[in-house]
Structures are given as C-alpha cells and as structure tokens.
Amino acid sequence: MSISRRTFLSWLGAAGAGTLLPLKGHAAGNRQFDGYPESMGVLHDTTFCIGCRSCENACNRVNEFPAPGVPFSDLSVLEKYRRTTSKTYTVVNRFDVKGKAGDQPGTPVFVKKQCNHCLEPACASACFVKAFKKTKEGPVTYDASVCVGCRYCMIACPFEIPSYEYDEPFTPRVMKCTLCYPRLMEGLVPGCVEVCPTEALTYGKRENLLTIARKRIQEYPDRYVSHIYGEHEMGGTSWLYLSGVPFTEISMREDLGNISAPMLTSGALSMVPMIAGLWPVLLAGIYAMTLGNQKQYDLEKNMAVKSSVEKAESHAKEVLAQALEKAKKAQQDAVKREVDKAAKAIHQTTAEGE
Amino acid sequence: MTLKMPLFMLRDGDMKSKKRNLFFPRNLSTILMLFAVLIFANPVQADSKIRPDKISIHTMRQFGDLERPEVPFLHDAHTRALEKQDKDCTFCHLSENNRLSLKFKRILDSDQKALKEVYHGNCISCHREMLAKKEKTGPVTCGECHVKTDDVIQDADPMGFDRSLHFRHEKAADNQCEKCHHEYDASAQKKVYVKGKESTCRYCHKSEDEENRISFQKAAHQSCIACHLDKIKSSLVAGPVHCYGCHDRKEKSKIKIVENVPRMDRKQPDVLFVSRFSPNKISAGPSPQLLEDFEYRMKLVPFNHKGHESYNTTCRECHHAALSPCSDCHTVKGSKSGRFIPLEQAMHQTQDSEACIGCHNQKKKDPDCMGCHGKIKKDQDGNQEHCKTCHLGSIPELPSLAAGMSGSKQAEDLLKDLETSKKDVPLSAIPETVVIKSLENQYEPVKLPHGKIVNALLQKINTNHLAGVFHKGSATACKGCHHNSPEIDKPPKCESCHGKPFMEEKMHVPGLMGAYHRQCMECHEAMGIEKPKSTDCTGCHREKTDRP
Numbered sequence: 001m002s003i004s005r006r007t008f009l010s011w012l013g014a015a016g017a018g019t020l021l022p023l024k025g026h027a028a029g030n031r032q033f034d035g036y037p038e039s040m041g042v043l044h045d046t047t048f049c050i051g052c053r054s055c056e057n058a059c060n061r062v063n064e065f066p067a068p069g070v071p072f073s074d075l076s077v078l079e080k081y082r083r084t085t086s087k088t089y090t091v092v093n094r095f096d097v098k099g100k101a102g103d104q105p106g107t108p109v110f111v112k113k114q115c116n117h118c119l120e121p122a123c124a125s126a127c128f129v130k131a132f133k134k135t136k137e138g139p140v141t142y143d144a145s146v147c148v149g150c151r152y153c154m155i156a157c158p159f160e161i162p163s164y165e166y167d168e169p170f171t172p173r174v175m176k177c178t179l180c181y182p183r184l185m186e187g188l189v190p191g192c193v194e195v196c197p198t199e200a201l202t203y204g205k206r207e208n209l210l211t212i213a214r215k216r217i218q219e220y221p222d223r224y225v226s227h228i229y230g231e232h233e234m235g236g237t238s239w240l241y242l243s244g245v246p247f248t249e250i251s252m253r254e255d256l257g258n259i260s261a262p263m264l265t266s267g268a269l270s271m272v273p274m275i276a277g278l279w280p281v282l283l284a285g286i287y288a289m290t291l292g293n294q295k296q297y298d299l300e301k302n303m304a305v306k307s308s309v310e311k312a313e314s315h316a317k318e319v320l321a322q323a324l325e326k327a328k329k330a331q332q333d334a335v336k337r338e339v340d341k342a343a344k345a346i347h348q349t350t351a352e353g354e
Numbered sequence: 355m356t357l358k359m360p361l362f363m364l365r366d367g368d369m370k371s372k373k374r375n376l377f378f379p380r381n382l383s384t385i386l387m388l389f390a391v392l393i394f395a396n397p398v399q400a401d402s403k404i405r406p407d408k409i410s411i412h413t414m415r416q417f418g419d420l421e422r423p424e425v426p427f428l429h430d431a432h433t434r435a436l437e438k439q440d441k442d443c444t445f446c447h448l449s450e451n452n453r454l455s456l457k458f459k460r461i462l463d464s465d466q467k468a469l470k471e472v473y474h475g476n477c478i479s480c481h482r483e484m485l486a487k488k489e490k491t492g493p494v495t496c497g498e499c500h501v502k503t504d505d506v507i508q509d510a511d512p513m514g515f516d517r518s519l520h521f522r523h524e525k526a527a528d529n530q531c532e533k534c535h536h537e538y539d540a541s542a543q544k545k546v547y548v549k550g551k552e553s554t555c556r557y558c559h560k561s562e563d564e565e566n567r568i569s570f571q572k573a574a575h576q577s578c579i580a581c582h583l584d585k586i587k588s589s590l591v592a593g594p595v596h597c598y599g600c601h602d603r604k605e606k607s608k609i610k611i612v613e614n615v616p617r618m619d620r621k622q623p624d625v626l627f628v629s630r631f632s633p634n635k636i637s638a639g640p641s642p643q644l645l646e647d648f649e650y651r652m653k654l655v656p657f658n659h660k661g662h663e664s665y666n667t668t669c670r671e672c673h674h675a676a677l678s679p680c681s682d683c684h685t686v687k688g689s690k691s692g693r694f695i696p697l698e699q700a701m702h703q704t705q706d707s708e709a710c711i712g713c714h715n716q717k718k719k720d721p722d723c724m725g726c727h728g729k730i731k732k733d734q735d736g737n738q739e740h741c742k743t744c745h746l747g748s749i750p751e752l753p754s755l756a757a758g759m760s761g762s763k764q765a766e767d768l769l770k771d772l773e774t775s776k777k778d779v780p781l782s783a784i785p786e787t788v789v790i791k792s793l794e795n796q797y798e799p800v801k802l803p804h805g806k807i808v809n810a811l812l813q814k815i816n817t818n819h820l821a822g823v824f825h826k827g828s829a830t831a832c833k834g835c836h837h838n839s840p841e842i843d844k845p846p847k848c849e850s851c852h853g854k855p856f857m858e859e860k861m862h863v864p865g866l867m868g869a870y871h872r873q874c875m876e877c878h879e880a881m882g883i884e885k886p887k888s889t890d891c892t893g894c895h896r897e898k899t900d901r902p
Contacts, residue, residue, distance in 0.1 A: 050888040199868025
C-alpha cells in the first residue's frame with residue numbers, strides 16, 4: 001500500500017488535533033497555587049550574613065547528626081564551594097565578588113544554602129509514592145516509610161538539595177532540611193534562625209517576609225539589588241533571599257523561571273492517559289479507514305476498467321459492423337456498376353450493328 | 355617598529371638638558387640606570403602597553419568607509435625621535451596664525467587623494483630615510499601601519515586645571531588674565547578680552563567644533579602647548595609639551611600643588627541665599643517673572659560660597675555651565691537654558707555631583723562617615739525635618755526684594771547662628787563603659803568601651819567640614835547608634851525597643867541580639883575597622899570562666 005501526500009497529512013492532522021485538545025483544556029483551567037495562606041518561611045538577608053557557621057552548628061545539633069571532621073568554628077571550609085549532604089542539611093558558602101568599582105575585590109558575600117521549601121515542590125511532583133508533602137505550615141516534609149528510593153526527587157530538584165544515604169545499606173533515606181517541622185509544631189523557630197547572631201535569617205509568615213524585604217530594598221536602594229529571590233522563582237519558595245550583588249554571582253540560578261515544576265510537567269503528564277488510551281484507538285481507526293479506502297478504491301478501479309473495456313469492445317464492434325456494411329455496399333455497388341457497364345456496352349454494339 | 359622609550363625618560367621640564375638626560379638621567383639611582391640599560395637592550399617587552407600618547411589615525415573616515423584599518427600612532431615616540439635629530443614640532447605641524455596646526459603636515463583636509471598622499475608621502479619617506487641611515491624607525495609597508503589589532507591601549511587621563519594650577523599660571527602670567535581668557539565678539543569676528551567675564555574654557559569650547567569656536571581638545575592643545583613651547587624657547591620654566599606630561603597619571607602626580615591658594619576674584623559673594631531670586635533678576639526690578647516666582651514660597655537656604663570655593667578644586671564642580679547664579683538657568687519652573695531642570699531638582703538630585711545633595715552624598719561615602727550615614731534610610735521624601743536642615747532662612751518679602759536686597763548679611767547671620775546653636779552633650783552624661791549582659795547564659799558580660807567609641811566618632815566629626823556644619827553638636831554623634839532617638843543627653847537603651855525577635859507586630863524591628871550585632875558589625879565594616887573580626891565571638895564576648 002502506498003501513502004499519498006494527502007493521506008499522510010490527514011493522519012498528521014488527526015494526531016495533532018487530538019494531542020492539542022487536552023492541553024487547551026488545561027491552560028483554560030488557570031490553576032495557580034500561590035502557597036498556603038499564613039504559611040511560614042525564612043528571609044535570608046545575605047548582606048547581614050557574616051559567615052560564622054552558627055546555623056550549620058545549630059542544624060547539626062537539632063537534627064542530631066554526627067559531629068563533623070572539622071569543627072564548626074573552623075572557617076577554612078569556606079574556601080571551597082559546598083553542597084548539602086545526607087549529614088548536613090545546610091551549608092554556608094563564601095563568594096568573593098567584585099567590588100562596586102568593578103576592578104578590586106569587594107566584601108565577600110556569605111550565602112546559606114538549604115532546602116528552599118518550594119510552594120509547589122518539584123520533588124513532590126516527581127515522587128510517585130507521595131513521600132514528599134508541602135505542609136500548610138510551610139515545610140516540605142518527607143515520609144521515609146513510603147519511599148522506594150528511586151531518587152527521582154534528587155533529579156527533579158532545581159536547587160540540587162535532596163541527598164541520599166548511600167552509606168546506609170538497609171534503610172537508606174533521602175535527606176533534606178525539614179525547616180525544623182517538629183520544632184515549628186512545638187512553637188519554636190527553626191534551629192538555624194534561632195542562633196543567627198545578626199538576624200540574617202528572619203522567620204515569619206511568608207507574606208510578612210516579603211513586606212520586610214520590600215521595605216529594606218526601598219529604604220536602602222544602594223545596599224540591595226532590587227529582587228527578592230524566591231518570591232517567584234519556580235513558582236515561589238518559602239525561603240526568600242536578599243542580596244547586594246546579582247544573584248548569579250552568588251551561584252543562585254536566575255534561569256529557573258517563575259513557573260513551578262508541577263505546572264510545567266502537569267501538561268505533559270496529563271497526556272499520559274490520553275496517549276496510552278486514545279492513541280491505539282485513533283491509530284487503529286486510521287488504519288481501518290485506510291483499509292476501507294483501499295478496498296473502495298480497488299472496487300471502483302475494477303469497475304472502471306471493466307466498463308471502459310466493455311465500452312471499447314462495443315465501439316470496436318460497431319466500427320467493424322459499419323465497415324463490413326460499407327464494404328458490402330461497395331461490393332454491391334461495384335457489381336451493379338459492372339453489370340450496368342456491360343449492359344450498356346451490349347446495348348451500344350447492338351445499336352451500331354443495326 | 356616605532357622607537358620605544360622607558361616611561362621615566364619622558365619627563366618634561368628638563369627640555370634644555372634632554373640630550374644629556376637621554377643617557378645620563380639625573381636624580382636616578384644606579385639601579386635605575388642599570389634598569390634603563392636593560393630596557394634599551396630589550397625595548398619591546400619593557401615598554402608600556404598602556405600609553406596616553408596613542409592616537410588612532412582615521413582621518414580618511416570623513417570621505418567614507420576606510421579601505422584599510424586605522425593606524426595606531428605613538429605621538430611621544432615620534433616627538434622624542436625628532437628631538438634626537440634636533441627637529442621640533444614644526445617638522446610635522448604647520449603654522450597657522452602663529453599657532454601650530456594640530457593636523458599633520460597640512461592646514462586643511464582638502465580631498466581624499468591629497469590627504470592620503472600627505473600621510474603616505476611624508477610618513478614613509480621619513481621612515482625610509484632613517485632606515486637608510488640604519489636608524490631605528492617605523493614601518494614602510496602597508497600592513498605594518500594599517501594593523502587590524504594593536505596591542506597598545508590608549509589611556510589618556512583627562513587633564514584638569516585646578517585652583518592650584520590656576521594660581522601658578524596667574525603668577526607666571528603676571529596676573530594678565532587676557533593671556534588665556536577671552537570672549538568672542540561675533541560682530542567684529544575676533545577674540546576680545548572682557549574684564550570680569552573670565553570663565554572656564556569648557557563653557558564655550560565644547561567636545562566638538564562649533565561655529566566660530568574650536569573644540570576644547572583643540573583649544574587646550576593649541577593654546578597650552580604653544581605657550582609652553584614659547585617659554586621653553588625663551589629658556590623659562592614651562593609646563594609639559596608631551597602627551598605624558600599632562601595625561602599620564604604618574605607624571606601628573608609630579609605636578610606641584612600649591613596649598614591654600616588665594617580666592618579667584620570674580621566679584622563672587624562670600625555668603626548668600628540660594629534662592630529662586632538671583633541678584634540679576636532682582637536688580638532688573640519686579641518683572642512678571644519675579645512676581646511669578648515669588649508665588650513659590652519656600653524658606654531660603656543660606657550658602658557659604660567662600661567655604662565651598664576652598665572645598666572644591668575647580669569652579670565648574672558646581673558651576674557646570676556658566677559662572678552665574680544657579681537660578682539664572684534653573685528657574686523655578688525650568689527653562690531651556692537650564693535644560694528644563696527646575697531649581698528644586700538642580701539642588702536636590704541625589705546622584706548628581708553638581709547638585710548640593712548629590713555632592714554631599716558623595717562626601718558622605720567616606721568611611722569616616724559611612725559608619726553612621728550608611729544606616730540612614732534613603733527614602734526621606736516628604737520628611738519635613740530633613741528640609742529644615744538647609745532651608746533655614748525666612749520666606750522672603752516682596753518689598754525687600756524690590757529694594758534689591760539679596761540679604762547676604764542675613765544669610766551670614768543664619769550660618770553664624772547655626773555655629774553657635776550647636777549643643778554638646780555634657781561629658782558627665784557619657785558613660786565610659788556600658789555593660790551588656792544579654793548573652794549572660796553563654797558568655798561573660800560584654801564591657802562596651804562606650805567612651806572610647808564616642809571619642810573616636812567625635813574626633814572624625816571635628817576634622818570634617820561637612821559634619822562641622824550639619825551636625826548639631828556632639829549629640830548628633832549619639833544618633834549614630836541611638837538612632838530614632840531625639841538629640842538628648844540620655845537616649846533610650848537598645849532594650850527599650852529591641853526585644854524578642856520575629857514578633858509580627860514589630861516585624862521591621864530586629865530582636866535584641868540581631869540589633870546589637872548588626873549595629874556593631876555593620877559600623878565596623880563600613881568604617882574599615884578590622885578588629886575584632888565579626889566571626890571572632892571572643893573578641894567581644896569573653897568565654898565564661900565557670901562554664902561546665
């Protein structure tokens with residue numbers, strides 16, 4: 001069976017239209033989640049951070065992690081960029097940024113790194129056993145009892161936060177900052193926030209934190225870049241950041257966009273049942289239709305051939321009959337002419353003889 | 355390759371002894387001489403790649419796109435090479451009305467072909483001649499001059515004529531202002547000198563040539579260098595004639611600076627009111643403009659003109675376009691001559707150094723000031739107390755204006771009042787140490803050296819003009835830490851406002867621990883005080899001795 005251009009395009013059209021339908025429905029739904037009202041968060045004003053690592057120390061103590069190889073008072077660890085691990089929920093990094101003039105080194109900037117507790121967490125959307133949950137209080141919590149250890153959450157997280165207990169042979173867990181959920185339930189503030197000597201970490205309702213941040217930017221425009229990191233990034237996070245230098249200079253991604261991970265993936269994921277269920281039907285239908293079309297085509301072709309052959313045959317017969325008739329007539333005419341001729345000759349000789 | 359000269363050889367003022375200087379530089383140690391030998395042995399590497407004398411020749415651009423890349427030209431290298439051959443500026447520059455033309459071997463740019471020939475004929479022939487004499491010289495082939503990329507970076511530091519230089523020139527010219535200053539008489543089509551109208555060259559000579567006036571660059575190079583050359587010819591002490599002399603940072607720093615130069619006399623007032631009514635307008639009588647401006651009733655600002663003359667290095671730091679009162683151009687509503695920047699904005703722009711507030715803000719960026727001023731909120735719009743800092747005068751009355759009283763006596767009195775009204779906190783009210791016990795459970799109480807801090811601040815304030823005028827006595831210094839408190843002898847303690855952190859009703863107020871640490875650390879950082887380090891807890895908090 002050969003496929004004509006027309007056939008191919010019509011398949012494509014059918015497939016395309018079918019795929020577009022559910023997406024349109026999704027966009028028209030305008031589902032937007034602006035976070036739980038009154039949920040808590042932390043504002044990290046990096047311009048106040050002095051890099052003392054008190055927060056790391058407090059985190060270690062609150063979460064009962066083993067003491068690290070180098071004590072928290074040793075600030076030489078800041079020489080290297082660090083990431084969170086399964087035994088450190090939070091790390092402070094130092095960034096040697098350029099000065100205002102641009103040529104000489106400016107004051108180093110210290111930035112604390114931990115789970116940002118997204119309003120719509122990518123880890124939760126990637127988890128197919130729902131081990132992660134965005135609580136209405138703010139923290140994104142993790143339930144190790146249902147975790148199957150697929151570590152999709154680690155791939156999904158745009159901030160590279162969750163880590164895995166690779167050294168735990170039997171019950172490895174995904175580890176990340178809990179925003180001290182148990183402490184919050186007791187009415188306490190997160191461990192890191194409590195000890196911060198300069199209040200570079202402010203704990204409060206996320207809405208209030210945004211107000212505080214905006215006010216600081218307005219009152220000290222020279223001190224801050226006019227951006228609150230986490231207000232919109234990845235659909236918004238419970239941790240918010242203020243900085244005196246562009247966020248890219250302190251290794252905070254500005255290319256993440258303002259759409260949360262679930263929003264980005266739900267469109268594609270909503271198509272899974274459609275593709276799994278509808279496509280075979282559609283394709284089978286197309287196939288059946290194509291088959292039907294071919295049958296009809298063959299039938300019509302045969303009929304056309306037959307009729308044209310018949311027509312040609314009858315036409316030929318007619319022509320032949322006519323030709324025969326003509327020949328017969330010509331023959332008769334010739335005989336008649338000859339007979340007339342002979343008769344005439346006889347008649348003439350007879351007349352001369354008289 | 356062009357002749358490379360070591361930087362230190364390019365000193366001006368030693369013109370007469372230049373030949374001797376080339377090989378036996380005076381005032382240089384033997385080491386430097388050895389170094390010089392090394393440089394001569396290896397001239398390319400030792401020569402600076404960042405030079406003020408690099409000129410990119412692209413004159414042909416006036417006839418359309420260039421056919422070949424522009425030519426980098428090192429002016430001082432050529433001057434020096436010619437000096438070696440006892441040739442002077444006139445070897446390359448023709449004379450026009452007794453002034454050297456700034457163009458090369460021509461007065462006017464005639465046509466494309468002729469201009470091309472001027473360069474090709476003269477440059478190449480000279481280089482060839484030198485080559486024939488086996489002397490070190492420049493290129494003779496196309497690609498050597500017309501290079502696509504050049505590794506020498508042009509960096510000419512702009513030259514300015516400050517009060518010290520003006521004073522030195524005044525003396526050298528025997529107070530004959532007309533030697534430099536002139537006006538242009540359009541009807542007579544010539545330059546004339548008008549006494550009392552002297553002003554900065556840049557007011558008329560702009561960045562580009564205009565009708566009847568050459569650009570500032572041309573004017574400065576023609577006039578300054580011509581005069582300096584004349585002096586050298588008469589064997590007098592003269593200013594620089596080479597690019598390096600004026601445009602190299604290192605060389606420029608060698609220019610002698612005269613301290614405490616007397617005021618330049620342009621009949622300017624000592625003290626006056628900065629107001630929308632400039633003396634020019636008032637003397638013109640009650641014009642409709644004056645009556646209209648009168649409707650805007652803002653208290654006048656007394657201004658110490660004499661003082662500001664000594665704080666600035668040139669008049670044009672404030673008088674950026676003309677030596678006339680600000681309100682001549684910056685009228686209340688703005689005018690075309692003032693680029694429609696009204697008086698209010700001209701005085702209050704926070705970023706612009708030509709405006710009062712802008713300039714004061716820049717001065718406050720000094721580390722001595724930043725400890726306190728860095729923490730002052732920037733959005734002060736609508737804060738009336740803020741306005742009263744400068745608007746000290748009274749609202750002027752029309753009769754006094756009509757009578758032509760500019761009120762400089764009143765302004766002087768107001769500034770004197772400001773001086774005498776300063777209030778100091780009695781020494782007895784300033785505690786020597788303040789003991790802070792808020793982290794008692796972890797550390798020994800902190801003994802804050804309160805008296806020492808106060809003294810350090812007062813010392814910095816007392817040596818600063820701006821602070822001397824605007825600070826209302828030593829009580830202002832207290833506000834550096836005791837912010838939001840009125841200027842009183844016993845300001846409230848930190849705990850009065852700062853307590854438990856993260857209270858929703860006080861969300862903009864940090865808790866006590868945060869407030870203490872921020873106050874101390876931020877101030878130390880802003881003022882460049884390195885000890886104790888912010889992360890050194892025991893620098894302030896002594897470890898508890900009875901700690902378990």
